[in-house]
Amino acid sequence: MSEITLVLEAIKRGENQASEQLLPLVYEELRRLAAARMAQESVGQTLQPTALVHEAWLQLVGDGDRSWQNRAHFFGAAADAMRRILIDKARRKSRLKHGGGQSRLNIEDLELAETTPDDNILLINEALERLEKEDPEQARVVVMKFFGGLTNLEVAENLDIAERTVDRHWACAKARLFRWIQS
Amino acid sequence: MTEKAEQIFASALEIEAKEDLKVFLDRACQRDERVRAEVEDMLVLRPQIEKMFPEGGVVFTLADDFVKASQSLE
Numbered sequence: 001m002s003e004i005t006l007v008l009e010a011i012k013r014g015e016n017q018a019s020e021q022l023l024p025l026v027y028e029e030l031r032r033l034a035a036a037r038m039a040q041e042s043v044g045q046t047l048q049p050t051a052l053v054h055e056a057w058l059q060l061v062g063d064g065d066r067s068w069q070n071r072a073h074f075f076g077a078a079a080d081a082m083r084r085i086l087i088d089k090a091r092r093k094s095r096l097k098h099g100g101g102q103s104r105l106n107i108e109d110l111e112l113a114e115t116t117p118d119d120n121i122l123l124i125n126e127a128l129e130r131l132e133k134e135d136p137e138q139a140r141v142v143v144m145k146f147f148g149g150l151t152n153l154e155v156a157e158n159l160d161i162a163e164r165t166v167d168r169h170w171a172c173a174k175a176r177l178f179r180w181i182q183s
Numbered sequence: 184m185t186e187k188a189e190q191i192f193a194s195a196l197e198i199e200a201k202e203d204l205k206v207f208l209d210r211a212c213q214r215d216e217r218v219r220a221e222v223e224d225m226l227v228l229r230p231q232i233e234k235m236f237p238e239g240g241v242v243f244t245l246a247d248d249f250v251k252a253s254q255s256l257e
Contacts, residue, residue, distance in 0.1 A: 176184055176189075177236075
């Protein structure tokens with residue numbers, strides 16, 4: 001049983017200190033993901049990582065529902081949080097681009113305008129909402145992989161399906177979303 | 184995209200050699216030209232699809248800032 005799973009179970013039992021133990025473990029996991037990512041770093045995709053992960057964490061620990069079953073379940077919840085944050089930020093950026101909210105412009109907005117990877121996030125989210133109605137399992141795969149950065153194995157554990165199925169869902173979902181966005 | 188086209192498309196992604204792909208599509212699509220056209224369209228668009236959905240997702244780009252953030256908490 002992984003350390004994260006043990007801590008999650010402690011949180012579930014109501015041991016408040018366990019939440020503090022979880023954060024460094026999550027960072028450690030993200031560090032591992034980051035190392036893998038750095039090996040295939042592409043230009044122009046940098047986000048506001050520190051703010052993003054802190055906000056995600058706050059959403060997770062501030063959420064009343066702490067019934068995460070295990071590490072995979074936790075990262076599934078993290079992916080949902082990441083999605084909410086990224087969409088909120090993309091919407092703010094879109095409003096800024098179109099001249100809205102100028103009176104409330106601040107440093108964070110300026111950073112966002114420079115570093116948000118692309119406006120496709122909003123289009124993808126819109127198409128994803130359609131996919132959620134037509135094929136909920138494919139949509140969950142997209143949320144976890146695209147917004148959460150989970151591996152196929154992690155998604156498979158989360159959804160209790162085969163890794164090969166995750167791979168197929170991911171490939172087909174991307175194609176469907178792409179076509180909807182293009183049309 | 185139909186379910187049949189999706190299944191064929193997903194399988195086709197695993198085939199690298201052009202000749203093998205043609206043989207596979209001949210067999211999988213049989214004479215259903217509509218399905219074949221759908222699959223081939225998706226295969227042609229694959230580079231654009233991958234660009235829109237980078238492997239690792241948007242959050243995967245958080246890179247070493249996580250490390251800095253975690254150190255700042257210590």
